[in-house]
Amino acid sequence: MSVVTRFAPSPTGYLHIGGARTALYSWLHAKASGGPGDGRFVLRIEDTDRERSTDEAVQAILDAMAWLDLEHDGEIYYQTRRFDRYADVIDRLIDEGKAYRCYSSAEEVEAMREAARAKGEKPKYDGTWRPMPGKTLPEPPAGVDPVIRFATPLDGHTVIHDLVKGDITISNTELDDLVIARADGTPTYNFCVVVDDMDMGITHVIRGDDHVNNTPRQINILKALVGDDGDLPVYAHVPMILGPDGKRLSKRHGAVGVMRYREEGYLPEALLNYLVRLGWAHGDQEIFTREQMLEHFDIENVQGGASTFDPDKLLWVNQEHLKMAAPQDLVGELRWHLARLGIDGVDDARLTEIAAIQKGRCKTVREMAEQSLFVFQSVTEYEPKAVKKHIKTATPDLIAQVRDSLAALDDWNGEAASAVVKQVATDNEVGMGKVAQPIRIAVTGGPVSPSIDDTLALLGREETLTRLDAAVSEFAALKG
């Protein structure tokens, strides 16, 4: 049987790191099992809460999924477009006596819960309106729209055969008769999920473990629909991701949107790599390409306990991916970051050249873009601290010597340029640092840039000579 998984976010905000990992695990499980492309990965938008769902949030989630390249199969489902279907199923359950109308007010239900709590029990609805053999129901109050409640089995227990947690058994007496349709007729989450997963042929439900307590309710509803012997999906509840404070990472608790990581210069494959390793391992391997994840990922090896998000390690993973990326594969993100810094219209070849030189020395693409600005912007001022440290009285003369030798070069390339710098250092019996650092400051304005040969190669002869000339007079004036 082919695997079908789904990712089912509610569009009440951006896609955050925990959601991204759940999506990744679901995607991997569908795509990794049974060979490439065998399984299906469905995207479903759970927007039944019309108060909080927004189109902007839907778009934000779609954008993040696209950036991460977690492609879904087939159409995107929206629960709000399936209300007719839910209504049909609810009618059927009522007809079959598996659900009933409840006229208790919200205040009354709250009082029931309080009463249960006072007795040291779990807060529950007390079943006032539940039809029972030999029981006389109260007269429905006039002018009150009822909610529909599901008649949960009164005894027995429900077992979840969870792929990551193992078997979980919950007594049905822990469960109460949950509302499956609100007074205004709209269906609720626990109900829609069941109908959807059934209709969409979902074989594996992979979701956060904040849902484990809902699962028995959902299983009971599903059994009411398909019978005790009907097919149930396989569940896999993945643990939460905790913030540095040990609290669950959530939108209102320190979690930021996935796209924020793009802004900070992370590569999507690096973020995915970090996320896949958070709670899962394949021996000692730390760095995974997308292909390697697909090859090795196994949902059953996912850790049972929550894990803490570590920004430092993410940064390292990103750096590793930067190092191993082909320069041309970095062009897209580099262009995006440069654009944010006001640099547009640079051609691919140039960006590839820059990426090739910078990728080994940056932790993020954002840093790469920032550190490459000197290529596009002429030097308008020299960093005072750097000048103070590296520009001495003899410096203008040294730079002038380098400048003249460079001007005389037949071929302009990094190797030849750095040979010139070395020669000048040797001729004047000073260390490389005495020449290279001033040159660096002269052509970039600051003390940090790629190696001198790469820096000059990137700049080109004309630009290098122009900047050196400017620096010679500038530094001479400074020290004169």
Added chain:
RNA sequence: GCUCCCUUCGUCUAGCGGUCCAGGACGCCGCCCUCUCAAGGCGGAAACACGAGUUCGAUUCUCGUAGGGAGCGCCA
């Protein structure tokens, strides 16, 4: 309060009864390399929550305790 889940270095983890005075990685601390920043090389500190069992033998199995997480909505 009740229910469920979890527990190896600060963090992510390997370990699936003896191979473990516990391995890797991030971070941290030294040293080396060096034209800056990185990278790289070498070395170091750092953990099986606790208590009972089971067993010839427990990090590994069972049960308690403690700690942590989640849930208990006409939210998803």
